[in-house]
Amino acid sequence: MYSYLSLALMIYILGVLGSRGSAQDVSKLSLKYYDKSCPNAQQLVRTEMECAVRENPRNAALMLRLHFHDCFVQGCDGSVLLDDTETLVGEKKASQNLNSLIGFDLVDRIKNQLEGECPGVVSCADLLAIAARDAVILVGGPYWDVPVGRQDSKTANLEKANTDIPAPTQNLFALVTNFLGKGLSVQDMVALVGSHTIGMARCVNFRERIYGDFRATSDSDLNSMAYLSKLQSLCPERGHDNKLSPMDYVSPNMFDNIFYRSLLNGKGLLNSDQEMYSSFTGIETAKLVKTYAADPLAFFKHFSDAMVKMGNITNPEGGEVRKNCRFVNT
């Protein structure tokens, strides 16, 4: 049995090791990959994203999460987008995706535009990487250059989707181990979780938290108690599993650092988010939460660096450029 201190030390050591190592082969990705074959690719994605986010700001969150769930299973290869067919089992029914992951229609819309302009050229995996970046900018977050040239997989992996996509019930040690396994450091993880500054979570994913240790982690001021009682009336102890609440209740449609300030006040909606600050083993992660809460530019810099790193997780198997993101080419 580990003591809290030795667990904290282990997370610290893993963090230091993780920040040094980067085993991904990104030699095939480049900023100029579509310069000749589809020079308007980036602009087309941007125009569609502008439209979609204007229509509904949550569309930004959907694209960002899709890219994340793509990259954590077989690398960023569009596997998350594949529908189930007679010969292929997709990832859409994985525990963290089912009834939760949405935005596939918007991907189809963007892909149609790309296929209209340069058929068979731009991969669905690149589409997601570019759309995720645009999503972040369009709701006030940082810009980063997206290296492109990813290929779409001809397979999906439901089993890996079930094991490798992090769950809100996991403790800090499990989360850190998972991210390190993908070549992402503790710093990358804490910065990337800042994505929860936008988007919504379902009652089923925060019930345990609001009937569990929410009171223990949060200040017991009127504000916190009013917030808790609002959450509990939205999400009763049984039923209403799909009722939605923003993960950043202060500015749910703005990409900012207020999410981290809520963690300092103990008001994180997901258990996994609050773990970053409140876990006894999270000395390193709590320090990062404090830094990001105080310094939005540090958050933006670490976040964009980590997004590039996550986007560089490639599938060594290679693949194809799908014509339709939902199906492998025939």
Ligand code: HEM
């Ligand atoms: C510690 C690891 C993480 C865990 C445990 C986690 C878990 C979750 C959960 C449970 C939800 C709500 C889903 C639902 O209720 O249907 C969610 C939403 C979301 N996550 Fe994460 N997440 C993690 C990391 C990330 C990362 C690294 C990103 C992006 C780079 C991300 C982006 C998002 C976004 C944008 C949403 C909102 C989606 C929407 O509005 O539909 N998450 N996450």
